[in-house]
Amino acid sequence: MFGGGTMSSSDAQRFPVRGKSTTARDMTIHGGQVLSSYTHVSDQHSTFGTKIIVPNAREAHFVLDDFLGNATDLPLFEHATDTHGVTLINFALFDLVGKLLSPRIRDLGKITLIRDDTPTETVKRYPHAGPLLSTRWNEDLITECWPGLLRMAGSLKYGQATASLVVGKWSAASRQNTLAAALKEWGMLRRTLHAAKYLSDPAYRRKIARQLNKGESLHALRRDLHYAQQGAVTKPALADQTDQAWCLTVLTNAVITWTTEYYSLAVRQLRAAGRDVPDELLAHISPAHSENVNFFGVITVDVEAELAKLDTSGWRPLRPAQLRELGL
Structure with a gap:
């Protein structure tokens, strides 16, 4: 009744650290040195992924790691995160490996949405949404780089490269890198489709919020259980x-x-x-x-x-x- 094991979410939880550690950083908001435990949670309330990361590291780099590399029998297909787990690279890679990224994005009205036609034709077809589609997507770039995108997806899917390494490298790649540009272009297309569904489908929004709330409730339980050495x-x-x-x-x-x-x-x-x-x-x-x-x-x-x-x-x-x- 909780879920079929097809959806999951991920988020980082901060824990205080005593003594010196290469993974800890001093953060004023938490009152001292902390590290982050990045966990993946299924819709059945089970935790299937745990990774220690530096607290000021970009969480989005680690979203795909345990989603693809876990050793469970969960038939995972869809994954929810908050804004910290969202990048264009993640949108693209999730789709290329046959999965679905369904995040809750802060300030959704400020993101760039793309169209596949001229502004006049787009507004004619979509009178309400057309003016929001501000940029035309580069289909020729995707066509040119499609074999390379598929090879990258295959490397991830079959474990030949870790997702955190791939996401980190391509996120930092220069604009002159053609494959990186194609990956972000594909991610922009998938983000536009997600935004359209998120804005128009209340049931979809509730499903994402419900899954993220499961992760938050498990954070609270972990905090209660982690009481030794004052947590x-x-x-x-x-x-x-x-x-x-x-x-x-x-x-x-x-x-x-x-x-x-x-x-x-x-x-x-x-x-x-x-x-x-x-x-x-x-x-x-x-x-x-x-x-x-x-x-x-x-x-x-x-x-x-x-x-x-x-x-x-x-x-x-x-x-x-x-x-x-x-x-x-």
């Missing part, structure tokens, strides 16, 4: 920081899985008791909360007593509070 990263080396970030990802996914499983038990119990629990409602319930997690103190577990509470299927009995968490 700071203490390892100086990138490899150790990456291990710590992936441990946090495993822990977050474990909490999400636990909560989802017990949501399923609660829904079945409510429906067996005659309550109406529509699937449409379940699609908007999030397992990314921590009210059921005891973070602090010393916890003593009587293993034998706890095992005796399990039913024949190995589940703990539901409590009324767990049913109330569903809002049902």
